[in-house]
Amino acid sequence: DSGVTQTPKHLITATGQRVTLRCSPRSGDLSVYWYQQSLDQGLQFLIQYYNGEERAKGNILERFSAQQFPDLHSELNLSSLELGDSALYFCASSVGASRADTQYFGPGTRLTVL
């Protein structure tokens, strides 16, 4: 168990809808990262937050947004969902601000868009 928790485990929704994925980092970790994993693209970095501030942005669509709250948990909001958004979404956390720090991954949220 990495110490990173994610909810929900599974999410099934329809195209056009909006969902929120939640992540709690390991105790003491200040950085939270969001990744999308699909079969053909592998793990794609979406965004990083460090101590409540956006630190780095990857291949995140404009329909997606994230935030990190004062208690350091993070939420990833996905809106106007499309079939292609079906994937596993992972949250990871690390101690510091650098992406060179070891990242610990949560168990993921499986999103299915019908």
Place this chain on the structure above:
Amino acid sequence: QKEVEQDPGPLSVPEGAIVSLNCTYSNSAFQYFMWYRQYSRKGPELLMYTYSSGNKEDGRFTAQVDKSSKYISLFIRDSQPSDSATYLCAMRPNFGNEKLTFGTGTRLTIIP
């Protein structure tokens, strides 16, 4: 062309065999190389971490980096059924806050 290429497998080997997993990459700036193991329905977990070229050994696992060929390998000796998982390579440059670039993963099954 992807920056990191990894044979998706699946790869099935008998218990006790030596397993070789590989990745190639195109970005010569990559300096840090990692291998993650991902069990079914779980998140990736860091298995091995190496910097620049050379070998690193940890128990039954050996990571090799050949920067001249832009090729990295993970060897598993005396493979066990518990090694059955998807193995992802990941790498990043040695500057700035650059992201990890992952391979797509190789699914490995060890047959008892």
